[in-house]
Amino acid sequence: MTINEIDRALADRASGDPASESDVRVEVATQWQLMWWKFRKHKLAMFGGALVLFFYLLAIFVEFFAPVNYTTYNEQYVYAPPQMIHFFREGKFGPYVYGYKFERDPVSFKKTWVIDESVIIPLRFLNRGDSYKFWGLFNANLHLVGPVNAEDPFYLLGADKSGRDVFSRIIYSARISLTVGLVGVFLSLTIGILVGGISGLVGGRVDNLIQRLIEILISIPNLPIMLALAAMVPLTWSTLSVYFMITIILSLLGWMGMARVVRSKFLALREEDFIMAAQLDGVPRVRMITKHMLPSFLSHIIASITLSIPGMILGETALSFLGLGLRPPVVSWGVMLQDTQKVAVLANSPWLLFPAVAVIIVVLALNFLGDGLRDAADPYQ
Amino acid sequence: MWRYLFRRFLSMIFTVWVISLLVFAIIQLPPGDYVTTLVNQLVATSSGSTTISSEYIEQIRESYGFNQPIYVQYFKWIGKILTKGEFGYSFVYKRDAVVMITERLPMTFALSFSSFILVWVIALPIGIYSAVRQYSLGDYIFSFIGFIGVAVPNFLLALILLFVTYKYFDQAMIGLFSQEYASAPWSMAKLIDMLKHLWIPALILGLGGTAGLIRTMRANLLDELNKPYVETARSKGLSEARLLWKYPVRHAMNPFVSTIGWTLPGLISGDLIVSTVLNLPTSGPVLYNALRAQDMYVAAGFILMLTILTVIGTFVSDILLAVLDPRIRLQ
Numbered sequence: 001m002t003i004n005e006i007d008r009a010l011a012d013r014a015s016g017d018p019a020s021e022s023d024v025r026v027e028v029a030t031q032w033q034l035m036w037w038k039f040r041k042h043k044l045a046m047f048g049g050a051l052v053l054f055f056y057l058l059a060i061f062v063e064f065f066a067p068v069n070y071t072t073y074n075e076q077y078v079y080a081p082p083q084m085i086h087f088f089r090e091g092k093f094g095p096y097v098y099g100y101k102f103e104r105d106p107v108s109f110k111k112t113w114v115i116d117e118s119v120i121i122p123l124r125f126l127n128r129g130d131s132y133k134f135w136g137l138f139n140a141n142l143h144l145v146g147p148v149n150a151e152d153p154f155y156l157l158g159a160d161k162s163g164r165d166v167f168s169r170i171i172y173s174a175r176i177s178l179t180v181g182l183v184g185v186f187l188s189l190t191i192g193i194l195v196g197g198i199s200g201l202v203g204g205r206v207d208n209l210i211q212r213l214i215e216i217l218i219s220i221p222n223l224p225i226m227l228a229l230a231a232m233v234p235l236t237w238s239t240l241s242v243y244f245m246i247t248i249i250l251s252l253l254g255w256m257g258m259a260r261v262v263r264s265k266f267l268a269l270r271e272e273d274f275i276m277a278a279q280l281d282g283v284p285r286v287r288m289i290t291k292h293m294l295p296s297f298l299s300h301i302i303a304s305i306t307l308s309i310p311g312m313i314l315g316e317t318a319l320s321f322l323g324l325g326l327r328p329p330v331v332s333w334g335v336m337l338q339d340t341q342k343v344a345v346l347a348n349s350p351w352l353l354f355p356a357v358a359v360i361i362v363v364l365a366l367n368f369l370g371d372g373l374r375d376a377a378d379p380y381q
Numbered sequence: 382m383w384r385y386l387f388r389r390f391l392s393m394i395f396t397v398w399v400i401s402l403l404v405f406a407i408i409q410l411p412p413g414d415y416v417t418t419l420v421n422q423l424v425a426t427s428s429g430s431t432t433i434s435s436e437y438i439e440q441i442r443e444s445y446g447f448n449q450p451i452y453v454q455y456f457k458w459i460g461k462i463l464t465k466g467e468f469g470y471s472f473v474y475k476r477d478a479v480v481m482i483t484e485r486l487p488m489t490f491a492l493s494f495s496s497f498i499l500v501w502v503i504a505l506p507i508g509i510y511s512a513v514r515q516y517s518l519g520d521y522i523f524s525f526i527g528f529i530g531v532a533v534p535n536f537l538l539a540l541i542l543l544f545v546t547y548k549y550f551d552q553a554m555i556g557l558f559s560q561e562y563a564s565a566p567w568s569m570a571k572l573i574d575m576l577k578h579l580w581i582p583a584l585i586l587g588l589g590g591t592a593g594l595i596r597t598m599r600a601n602l603l604d605e606l607n608k609p610y611v612e613t614a615r616s617k618g619l620s621e622a623r624l625l626w627k628y629p630v631r632h633a634m635n636p637f638v639s640t641i642g643w644t645l646p647g648l649i650s651g652d653l654i655v656s657t658v659l660n661l662p663t664s665g666p667v668l669y670n671a672l673r674a675q676d677m678y679v680a681a682g683f684i685l686m687l688t689i690l691t692v693i694g695t696f697v698s699d700i701l702l703a704v705l706d707p708r709i710r711l712q
Binding site: 212213215216218219220221222223224225227228229231232310314317318321322323324337340341343344346347350353356359360363364367368 | 392395396399400403407410411528529531532533534536537540541543544547548642645646647649650651653654657658668669672673675680683684687688691692695
């Protein structure tokens with residue numbers, strides 16, 4: 001659309017023609033505005049995006065959202081079942097949960113905790129509880145919710161084998177599990193852009209070689225190799241080193257898809273007129289890539305990033321679940337699920353599977369968001 | 382056609398070679414060499430009463446070429462596998478690795494193959510239904526199940542299966558055989574017993590792949606159904622069923638064959654973790670234990686065989702595709 005046409009359209013609008021108003025809006029909008037409008041129409045993607053945002057906020061402020069610290073334990077309440085939170089007491093707002101009592105199983109005679117409806121444990125929002133060092137910077141003890149008496153048991157999603165709060169641990173895990181996905185994707189994006197960029201820009205024999213290599217790597221089942229690499233991480237390493245090693249392993253086996261996207265975009269862009277024009281103007285190569293090429297496929301990159309985070313999260317969960325990934329005391333959803341490996345434990349305390357629910361919700365949300373982003377990535381279609 | 386086959390075969394050989402390099406690199410990863418581990422193991426088990434002669438150690442070192450440069454070690458390792466079928470010795474299981482591989486590998490492929498068949502049998506009719514009845518209630522339900530199938534890790538399904546069977550049937554669904562057949566020799570009854578148990582793990586394994594394939598089938602068939610030739614056929618008075626099955630479905634089926642290349646690695650990967658959870662007699666649990674104990678020759682043997690068989694599977698699927706679709710072999 002030429003400047004004249006825009007002028008004419010604007011003139012139409014000034015003369016009060018309502019039909020052309022929205023047309024003008026679309027025609028003068030920037031690329032990112034168009035994408036946003038297109039994305040907004042995708043309800044499921046909007047929903048997924050909101051969920052993802054929520055989970056990452058949770059990951060940033062874990063110490064506040066978790067009722068207790070993830071290491072806090074109470075050996076008295078081993079495998080205590082989940083409590084329901086009630087908001088109204090005698091018609092007034094007053095949140096509470098029921099307490100516990102011991103009961104003998106009539107069949108196995110094992111002592112187990114059951115909910116005791118005669119004991120009421122009052123709760124308080126914005127409660128002062130366990131103290132923590134927020135982001136390692138300053139001391140605080142504010143929690144979103146907690147029992148008024150610090151000694152009272154409060155296990156929204158039950159307790160684990162050491163009497164630790166499953167709910168708090170799931171929230172703390174979000175920080176690890178979600179950032180493993182981000183760091184891993186960032187690493188594989190770097191490899192992917194480098195390899196895919198070389199492949200697409202240089203072309204010819206180099207391109208051919210790289211493409212064959214990628215085909216080979218895709219045709220190999222990656223879990224055995226991932227397990228082998230993860231099993232080699234020495235037990236003596238610090239938790240931080242193990243964390244980075246696991247993300248490196250995940251990204252080493254996950255960059256191929258990204259490289260393919262980048263390459264195909266470079267190949268398509270090479271033929272575009274504006275690139276040709278820039279070339280004729282003598283724009284240096286680096287500037288050409290960063291200023292002219294990258295912005296035009298950034299949206300596609302963002303979409304593929306979103307779609308590859310779930311793979312990373314599932315990969316970390318699987319590795320940690322098998323005991324080859326992250327190790328306690330680090331807590332991630334996979335590490336928590338290790339406890340469910342013994343079927344007898346699982347049968348008596350099925351609430352230990354709750355971390356998996358978190359995994360499923362996050363993976364679904366990221367998939368919805370990624371689908372929407374991919375559809376919106378090319379707003380000119 | 383033959384040219385295509387030949388080219389494809391060469392690339393497969395190349396792939397296998399790259400894989401063997403990769404696996405060899407994995408063997409080299411643990412600190413210390415195989416002999417050190419073996420000697421430590423022998424010393425530990427013989428409680429110091431017998432000392433291992435340095436000659437014996439030297440002998441092993443020599444046979445694996447540990448004193449020689451790394452590429453010689455590689456050729457010795459791969460040479461033994463190729464010429465004698467020797468994969469090395471497992472110091473955890475105290476057996477030849479090759480025995481364990483031949484024991485477990487067929488079961489892995491039985492499981493992966495049944496899972497694969499199940500994926501097709503389920504995904505094909507559902508994909509067709511979802512495309513023909515687009516936006517119907519059934520379509521929405523299947524789409525929803527499809528999304529779940531992508532998001533739920535398959536080991537979780539295995540865990541839920543364990544939980545349900547243990548809680549409500551008093552016996553955890555572990556293994557592939559009923560108790561009376563577990564150690565019995567192979568017979569018709571044992572085979573039937575295995576098939577009775579096999580379908581559940583196969584279903585768990587295939588859920589992710591099924592979900593993906595339903596979506597592909599649906600999208601492809603929708604594309605085909607909007608093409609002019611369908612309209613033409615309809616205007617000529619072809620019955621809807623005949624119209625559907627004769628052309629569009631056959632067209633839309635192509636990705637079924639062409640995606641074998643990435644369904645298969647997924648199934649093999651899935652088998653490792655599902656079998657470890659359900660303790661099935663496939664490669665999974667053995668490879669897992671070998672890796673945890675850094676029993677590298679066993680682990681390497683399994684990884685090598687699993688990946689090579691996957692590559693062969695992909696090769697076969699490519700040939701099938703070339704037979705089905707002339708456009709590929711004429712390229």
